[in-house]
Amino acid sequence: MSRPGSSPNEKGVKQNGDPGGHLSVFTNAHTAAESPETRLWSAFKKDTHKRRVYLAGREYYSEEGKTFELCLVRKIKQQLSADPTLRPEYPSSLGLTEYIRRATEMTLGRSCQAVVEDRVLGIQTPGFTAAVRLGAELLRHCNDVCAAWCGPVYLSSPCDDSLAGIFQAAGIQDIREYYYWDDMQRCVCLEKLLEDLEKAPEQSVVVLSASAHYPTGADLSQNQWAVITKLIMRRRLFPFLLLPTQALCYGDLERDAWPVRYCASQGMEFVCAQSFSHCFGLYGEAVGHLLCVLKQSSLLLSVRSQADKIVKSLWAQPPVGGAHVVTTVLSNPAHLVEWQEEVKHIVERCMLIREVLGDRLRLLGTPGSWDHLTKQGGLYCHTGLNGEQVEFLSKRRHVYLQPSGCLNVSAINGLNLDYIVESIHLALTTSP
Known part of the structure; x- marks a missing residue:
């Protein structure tokens, strides 16, 4: 309770909640510009379209569209958690x-x-x-x-x-x-x-x-x-x-x-x-x-x-x-062989997706050559789509690629393949 004649601010608490009346050392901090990747992810999360597809992620995605955990890694984690010789240090x-x-x-x-x-x-x-x-x-x-x-x-x-x-x-x-x-x-x-x-x-x-x-x-x-x-x-x-x-x-x-x-x-x-x-x-x-x-x-x-x-x-x-x-x-030689087999399966699936994607685009008569898809390797590929076409895909088709036209091939699966192929075809034939 304040004494008579005093105000709550006398004890150094201003009405704006600033103790002592001093400005924050962060007052002049400016909001950092969002990275293209952050902006893209934010736009995707706000998109409520039922067929939206995010192809700009960095993880490996399984056929079910989930980040993939290797069976061997899961097993080893369980073994390590039960190992009494491993001490927290x-x-x-x-x-x-x-x-x-x-x-x-x-x-x-x-x-x-x-x-x-x-x-x-x-x-x-x-x-x-x-x-x-x-x-x-x-x-x-x-x-x-x-x-x-x-x-x-x-x-x-x-x-x-x-x-x-x-x-x-x-x-x-x-x-x-x-x-x-x-x-x-x-x-x-x-x-x-x-x-x-x-x-x-x-x-x-x-x-x-x-x-x-x-x-x-x-x-x-x-x-x-x-x-x-x-x-x-x-x-x-x-x-x-x-x-x-x-x-x-x-x-x-x-x-x-x-x-x-x-x-x-x-x-x-x-x-x-x-x-x-x-x-x-x-x-x-x-x-x-x-x-x-x-x-x-x-x-x-x-x-x-x-x-x-x-x-x-x-x-x-x-x-x-x-x-x-x-x-x-x-x-462990046995673990190493098992791990390499799992990794080989991931690589083979990604290569198969590249081949199927290229074949489907050719069957639709999509303009351009798509041979480059199978000449690239790893999780990512450069489609060759330009900025306007990438924007068409996100705004009109709810398919999100990186601004450069690159995408994560593992994010393509049996459920979204046809829609993605159709969307790329439309981007190349109807967008400016």
Whole structure:
């Protein structure tokens, strides 16, 4: 109760509920612009049409339209939860030793010269994005030209929308693009790609997708990799490789990792950001890894110490649940065979969807060639549809693709295939 003659505000509580009358430190905060992916998902959720279809997701979807959990992974999770030897404790800042060893062997192979010479550093990270961020931080802190190095970093056009922001958050502001996807020919254009990299200043970082390029699904051939790596070495550029879905492109661990192994075989120095969340169905577990292949083993200790310092300022320790699952599979030959069979089934289903989608479009007489659908790999593909056609699909047909015309093929199933084919046909024959 207030004393006579006083008001409730005398105790420093203003009528607007602001204690002490001070403005919030967040008063001038501006609402961040929504990413295209967020806007698309918001539009889909508001759509009440009974036949709406979301083809822009990043997970693998089963024939029933649900995110897929591998049978083996479910079984191992149950086993681990009942294992009395696993105690809740903090891991090292750089992650679980056995996980790092298995992840490195899975990507580079046991006989890799860099591994034998002890000039490979593996670091467990909480997901793929964290691996990219750590790689960017290491480059900024360890670059041998200047302590204030801040780029340039070259990204493919198109690429994952979040990549530029990750490098910028690490203090690298000079972000540029190199030509990758040719909309007219519907394939990778090596000639223009090489032209752009030829102009890149020495010490530039070139971000390259090792397999299952996101969002196009179009990968470089082995011959193209040979040409590009020669240019990179001659121009003294630094490759930053991306491997977010190993085994989900070709259904073969070694084939998906071939570009990484090839770069290592050429004596190149590089980093490679990886994720095992996709290929193990561990979407909420954040299972990432960063590989650093160095020129000399003498550099290992200093790079490790830098990584340790950076990690402690970003996430302190990575989560271990998903890493235990991955380690259990990769260290057991029987589990490894079973896991590869499940992954192979996923890849075969995605390829079948590509073939059926192309065949149905041809049968309808849909304009254009659809051969590129089966030349791409992984979960994503570039349809070749332009912005107006993509907008027609969402506004008129309630079918949601990425603005670039890319889609997740696993989201297509027996229930929505005919509707999607019909919608794409209408987009190409009736939209402006």
